[in-house]
Amino acid sequence: MAIETFATSGETKHTGSYYAASANPSPDRPALQGDQQIDICVVGAGYSGLSTALHLAEKGYKVAIIEGARVGWGASGRNGGQVVNGLNASLQTIKKRYGQDTANFVAGLVQEGGEIIRERVKTYNIDCDLKPGNIFTGLTSAHMKELEARRALWASHGLHNQDMLDKAQLHDHIGSDVYAGGMIDHTGGHMHPLNLALGQAAAFESLGGVIYEQSPVIHADTEAAKPVVKTAQGTLTCNTLVLCGNAYLGHVIPALTSRVMPVSTQMMATAPLENADALLPTDKCVEDVRYILDYFRLSGDKRLIFGGGTVYGGTDPSDVVAKLRPAMEKVYPSLKGVKIDYAWSGNFALSFSRVPQMGRLGSSTYFAHGYSGHGVTGSHTFGKILAQAIDGDKSRFDVFAKVPWYPFPGGRVLRVPYSMVGSWYYALRDRLGV
Numbered sequence: 001m002a003i004e005t006f007a008t009s010g011e012t013k014h015t016g017s018y019y020a021a022s023a024n025p026s027p028d029r030p031a032l033q034g035d036q037q038i039d040i041c042v043v044g045a046g047y048s049g050l051s052t053a054l055h056l057a058e059k060g061y062k063v064a065i066i067e068g069a070r071v072g073w074g075a076s077g078r079n080g081g082q083v084v085n086g087l088n089a090s091l092q093t094i095k096k097r098y099g100q101d102t103a104n105f106v107a108g109l110v111q112e113g114g115e116i117i118r119e120r121v122k123t124y125n126i127d128c129d130l131k132p133g134n135i136f137t138g139l140t141s142a143h144m145k146e147l148e149a150r151r152a153l154w155a156s157h158g159l160h161n162q163d164m165l166d167k168a169q170l171h172d173h174i175g176s177d178v179y180a181g182g183m184i185d186h187t188g189g190h191m192h193p194l195n196l197a198l199g200q201a202a203a204f205e206s207l208g209g210v211i212y213e214q215s216p217v218i219h220a221d222t223e224a225a226k227p228v229v230k231t232a233q234g235t236l237t238c239n240t241l242v243l244c245g246n247a248y249l250g251h252v253i254p255a256l257t258s259r260v261m262p263v264s265t266q267m268m269a270t271a272p273l274e275n276a277d278a279l280l281p282t283d284k285c286v287e288d289v290r291y292i293l294d295y296f297r298l299s300g301d302k303r304l305i306f307g308g309g310t311v312y313g314g315t316d317p318s319d320v321v322a323k324l325r326p327a328m329e330k331v332y333p334s335l336k337g338v339k340i341d342y343a344w345s346g347n348f349a350l351s352f353s354r355v356p357q358m359g360r361l362g363s364s365t366y367f368a369h370g371y372s373g374h375g376v377t378g379s380h381t382f383g384k385i386l387a388q389a390i391d392g393d394k395s396r397f398d399v400f401a402k403v404p405w406y407p408f409p410g411g412r413v414l415r416v417p418y419s420m421v422g423s424w425y426y427a428l429r430d431r432l433g434v
Contacts, residue, residue, distance in 0.1 A: 012070065012073065013069075014069075014070060015345075017078055018342040019078065021342065022299075023077075023194050024195050026202070028213070029067075029211050030212060031234075034233075035235050037238070038063065038237075039238065040061050040063045040238055040239065041229055041236050042244060043066050043217055044066075046072060046075060048246060048368050049067075049244035050065070050071075050201060051116065051200070051381075051382070052384075054200055054207070056391070057207040063204075063210075064236060067211060067214075068216035071197055072193070072201075074246065074248045074347065075348050076197045076375075077193055078345075079346065079375070079376060081190050082134055082287065083114045083188050084188055085111050085113070087354070088374045091110075091154070107154070107158075108157075114188065116381065117380055120199070124199060126195070126200065126203070128191045128192045128199060129300035131191065131284075132187075132188075132189045132284075133186055133283075134189060134287070135182050136289055137174070137179040138179060138181055139179055143288075146289055147181075151164060161185055162184065162186070163183065163186070164183050170182045173284055174280060175279050178330060188285070192299070217252050218232060220243070220252060220253060222243075223362040226364065227362070227365050238364075242366045242386060243369075244368060246348070258407055259357060259370065262349060264347050265308070265309060265310060267307035268320055268343040269299065269340070270304045270338050273304060276304065280298050280304075294327050320344065321343045349369050350373070352406045357403075
């Protein structure tokens with residue numbers, strides 16, 4: 001799997017994931033060829049790009065998306081499929097760093113991404129196995145205090161969608177004894193992430209939008225009043241450019257390279273399970289609250305999709321199943337030795353502050369990235385905010401554009417070992433229950 005760059009010739013296919021194997025039919029779209037012009041060009045056909053483009057198409061703009069591989073090829077088509085409200089950085093962290101006004105602003109939009117997803121699925125009849133509810137689990141009393149503090153903080157902002165679960169209550173949802181308790185978010189959920197991306201692409205095209213696949217960007221003039229995007233076989237000149245490459249933008253835009261770090265996470269899918277309903281009786285998705293967490297859910301055909309692990313820098317482990325199986329079997333001893341049909345890896349873009357970034361390069365180029373593992377909902381929200389800004393309402397865009405970003409200590413050379421040391425520290429705290 002390419003990490004920093006795409007091949008500039010040949011065809012890039014979807015990774016060997018369960019999602020790719022069970023994807024809804026979609027057309028092979030042509031590559032960008034020759035010199036073209038468009039009102040708005042969006043780079044990246046993941047959730048950020050699709051959300052931005054679809055919102056703009058609904059407003060009547062002429063929009064084209066340039067995708068280096070295929071729609072949903074990156075994190076948007078490989079992720080855990082969990083609709084989790086909020087950002088990676090907590091509201092409390094945002095308040096401490098940026099003040100109460102910013103925390104209030106963020107609290108007003110933490111549920112918006114899930115609302116957008118549900119609206120898109122309903123409006124455009126997207127078949128992606130969307131189901132309601134997600135559960136956060138704690139393994140220690142410290143974890144439970146953390147969850148209670150989060151619930152109380154969200155309630156103080158008028159967000160009353162979360163309820164605490166003691167060990168017995170949690171057992172109604174999760175057939176495992178490893179957890180001390182948890183918290184359910186009734187407005188979360190889970191779905192087939194690649195089919196969600198494919199459905200939004202089809203919706204965009206139904207409104208006159210154009211998608212070019214297999215068209216890696218090799219250069220972009222982001223400072224021009226009319227930006228120009230260059231691929232191996234063509235150029236696209238536009239009035240407005242939107243960069244949504246996230247972890248897979250690589251070195252194409254030097255001004256953005258140091259802002260985020262690619263981080264890989266791994267997933268696997270079991271064979272269909274006869275005891276699936278005993279594992280997750282209410283069919284909610286689950287993630288624990290450790291620094292390096294496990295997350296899991298049932299697919300539409302009753303497989304357990306189990307994910308976890310972190311590799312800073314975005315490289316793939318040599319054996320995904322060997323890495324994940326012990327954690328899965330600890331949660332569910334009954335699955336010891338179960339057949340694994342699919343295993344895969346994918347990258348998300350980590351920002352040092354764990355807060356997504358949004359801004360402009362030059363007068364006519366916008367960007368959004370750095371969702372730090374919470375991109376399913378955040379990308380849909382940021383896509384809407386980008387579309388609003390391009391349409392003339394920059395009120396929400398300006399708030400995020402003014403939030404300061406911080407480079408990784410040590411720069412590109414030392415950011416990976418620095419982050420690894422930090423993860424070891426927090427993992428130790430989790431093990432010690434502090």
